[in-house]
Amino acid sequence: MVIIKKTIMKSKKKLKSLAEHNAEASAFHNSFNYMGNPIKNGLACPKCGNELLDSTPNMTLTSMPPKKSIHCDKCEYKGYRII
Numbered sequence: 001m002v003i004i005k006k007t008i009m010k011s012k013k014k015l016k017s018l019a020e021h022n023a024e025a026s027a028f029h030n031s032f033n034y035m036g037n038p039i040k041n042g043l044a045c046p047k048c049g050n051e052l053l054d055s056t057p058n059m060t061l062t063s064m065p066p067k068k069s070i071h072c073d074k075c076e077y078k079g080y081r082i083i
């Protein structure tokens with residue numbers, strides 16, 4: 001005898017509303033420094049190990065994936081980080 005166990009997945013996926021998303025995304029973006037001054041990003045410089053800075057925090061390169069320009073103020077390292 002074969003017992004067929006029917007598992008009814010209640011997959012009522014709750015979709016986020018556009019308004020909710022936009023409110024969350026705005027809060028996220030507003031948390032950034034929009035003055036454009038370089039800010040530390042918590043990443044280690046691959047050359048000297050000093051903390052890297054986002055060179056222009058208010059700017060994101062719309063590449064795929066998006067990137068931000070970074071630099072090190074201790075050595076002359078310059079590069080990009082994927083965001």
Ligand SMILES: [Zn+2]
Pocket residue numbers: 045046047048049050072073074075076077
């Ligand atoms: Zn460095």
